[in-house]
Amino acid sequence: MKKRKFKPADRTNRITYAIREVAQEARKLERETNAKILYLNIGDPTKFDFDVPQHVKDAMCEAVQKGYNFYSPSSGLDELREAVVKREKRDNDVSIKPDDVLITSGTAEAILAILAAAFCPGDEVLVPSPVYPPYISAAEFYDVNPVEYRTIEEDGWVPDIDDIRRKITNKTKAIIIINPNNPTGAVYPQKLVREIIDIAGENDLFVISDEIYDRIVFSGTKAPNAAALAHDVPVIVLYGLSKVYLATGWRIGYMYKWDPDDRLSDLWSAMLKFLMVRISGFTPAQRAAIAALLGPQDHIRALVNKLRERRDFVYRRLNEIDGISSTLPDGAFYIFPRIGISKYKGNDKGFVLDLLRQEKVLLVHGSGFGHYGQDHFRLVYLPPIPILSEALDRIERFVRNIK
Ligand SMILES: Cc1ncc(COP(=O)(O)O)c(C=O)c1O
Structure with missing residues (x-):
């Protein structure tokens, strides 16, 4: 044979x-x-x-020593979900509940969970272009169609609002923004984020906002947070500890939903199912993340x-x-x-x-x-x-x- x-x-x-x-x-x-x-x-x-800041490293070591070596719930440690709620209130003035938060192994896993579980084959998702490549690869892997909208180089690589409007079809489900942006380093001003949210609202879409670099901005202190501007438009915000807290190898991130009219809850359950397949995130890093998010920010x-x-x-x-x-x-x-x-x-x-x-x-x-x-x-x-x-x-x- x-x-x-x-x-x-x-x-x-x-x-x-x-x-x-x-x-x-x-x-x-x-x-x-x-x-x-x-x-x-x-x-x-x-x-x-x-x-990584010393107090965050200490929290990681302490977690291991104190026995945080078990599987956490697939949605993440409750105390970290609560810490995220506090952090989002403090930094973004967004009011969410622990159940609105899912802890992931890096923002990368949140990207996978969204594209695997929140979209059906053939759905379209609008992505800024140039774009952080996993958004394209993950979409295509799951048979979702990533449609690139132009960002305007001459204006510092901010989204072309008319191009977003032109590219919406009856298959479009969501608009992704990455702010501050990888690879261009653009920071989208509040007015523009609001315009994108309005377009989403007018077209019955939701917004996915990757804000992993939020505090790494050179004028001002923070990039605008999409959830804080959204009113009744549903938004999923992605965050992680790899950039602002420098813990790339710890693989720790989260996403939360801003969903005043309860339109994302089925997607949330579906994403949680996806996360159940991998059982749990890395538990000690989840403890350390509490220290990162709520401890000194100097x-x-x-x-x-x-x-x-x-x-x-x-x-x-x-x-x-x-x-x-x-x-x-x-x-x-x-x-x-x-x-x-x-x-x-x-x-x-x-x-x-x-x-x-x-x-x-x-x-x-x-x-x-x-x-x-x-x-x-x-x-x-x-x-x-x-x-x-x-x-x-x-x-x-x-x-x-x-x-
Ligand atoms: C825009 C953006 N999102 C997500 C990620 C992934 O980060 P993590 O280490 O949290 O998976 C990166 C990493 O470079 C990034 O640039």
Whole structure:
């Protein structure tokens, strides 16, 4: 009998993740040539000079020592759900109940739960473009159709309201916003968030608002919270501890619903069923999350100040390079410049791979973030200035040498 080679599910072919794909290329190059590569591709602050605040680490250790090593309920520890309620009241002036909150293993799992359980095959969901890639991959994996709406580069990458209106069909179920945005660093002003909520209301849709970078903003103190602006429009807010609280590897996040007319409760039960399949989130991190959300918040100011300096530095250096131009990002830790070099028109991946091979700097090509990301790249400015400076020297030299 000929032994078969086992075949994976076709639906996995729909998963692409530009950020990790280019990283594979870099690792290969590293293995083959021993090259020392500057990685400016992944948004993980703990890889650089940022760390989880000490009191949050202490809470994690204490949780393990005190026996919080059991399965938590699939919806999350009740005391954390209550802490989320308090945090949302304190920071966003939103009044929700613990039952409105689901704790997830990172915001990534909340994205999966929503697309798996809140949408039917063939439903459409509007996503900002350029977009954080898992929104596209998760949607396609679950046979949901992600429809990209344009964000306007010249205006700092804010959503094009007319394009959102144009792209609504009778299959559209929800509008996603990511604010502050990955990959563009845009922060959508309150007026615009309200306009998007109004469009959702007029068209009987709900809003999904990913606010994981909410306190990492450079003018003002916080990006607008969609639930606080929504009145009777249903909103699901996604949050996590990977960015503002720097705990990427702990895999802890949450989502909550703002649902005054009880229109999301069936979706909520369906998402809870999805979360039951994985039994429980990581219990010690849930205890630590209480300390993060309700304990001292002083680290945030230091984090934002450090990032502002790095943002200003890369913004200035990038715009000094002939053929590269960028708008000023106002949040998160990404910058998304345009490649205006004829050799690479329509081939941003070529630009990124050639830069990698010649100068050993790793960026991510803009087209990996959707249609409106074409002819751009994303640079993560988390590293300290000396590393950023070296990377910018290399990018400058690469562009200067393009024939
Ligand atoms: C917009 C956005 N949402 C969600 C995530 C996932 O974060 P987590 O570590 O909480 O899964 C990221 C991570 O980069 C992100 O940029």
